[in-house]
Amino acid sequence: MRTVTDFPSKIDQTKPLEAGTNDARLVEEVRRGNSDAYGELVERYQHRMLRVIQRFISDQDLAQDLAQEAFLRAYEKLDQFDPSRRFGPWLFRIAVNLTMDYLRKLKRRGRWMLFSESPADQTPDPATSDPRLHHDLSQEVHTILSEIPEKYRTVLVLRDLENFSTSEIAAILERKEATIRWRLAEARNQFQAIWNKRQAEHEAAESIEDV
């Protein structure tokens, strides 16, 4: 059996929010009327925000529109921002709320799909050695995530796909860190249960085909 220490560490795909930066100074300049300072904040966060939104809405144009809207709302609400707190989680709270509101609205209208375009329509990544494998994995993960209730799925996506810390997620979702940790554990257990069930079904189907 592999020990716990053998387990690969989380992919270092993102830096913690605001590591080595001075967002507070930029926010202060924006408040004094310097819109270029806000442009700098946008540039700083645009990629990560877009990727977070695309974890929920894979239509790129729509995700960009939502990201733009999130930045505009943040700008309008900047006077409500408490400078003693971190800007990143506050900004991502606006973006995540906007995305969730959009998805709930779609769901109410009865034409909701978690990832607004079918994974089958996505272009395979040419860098992957076997694009078919990548495609299968993406489709499988998409399907499983769509089966997990929203409050768990959101935490799972932010932690395991976007590598936010649990304290950052607590700030983004305005919940206690203990609640986030509990939801994260629940989400991972649910993901694991569905993943293993589907893997077993695929293996059984393949063995029947082989026979």
Place this chain on the structure above:
Amino acid sequence: MKTKHFQTELALLAGDDLSEAEATEVKRHLSVCPDCRAHLQKLQKSQEALGDFAANTATLPAIDLRSRVQKSLPTPAQIHRRHNLLHTWAPAATVIVACTLLFMVMGPDSNSTAPVDSGLTSNQITNHSGPRVIGTPVTYDPVHLDQLADPDPNQEVFMKQRSSEDSSANQIHFFEVP
């Protein structure tokens, strides 16, 4: 049962989300619990799949939201106008909603059991089959009735209890609604 008890800790351990002390405690349990070890292995496999998925889908096309956002930024005057609008209408809307709710809660209710004057409840009054008796009985003198029928504008019409010298046979009882 033990595995169930440790499920939360195992899921957090699989993603490196336990403190050192917590992890040590869980690992101590793992050394004696094959069920938990098996569960952790399953969790690790599904976490690997999530990690691969995250890595494969991390790249994004080049974007320039900065110029898009900066072009659309509202002017301070526009923001001020929106805030003013919000601060004017939001309290008014709140008051209207509160009044509507208050009316719905406090409005007439035929099923109310709240007591009214004379000791009856409004429910009892509504469902009362006999003659309606509301208020305090008042006795009128027939002379006063004439005055009531043809009132003298210069004389004050008043209702009072019949004086003690009148005979009870001539009494007519009405009820004064409070």
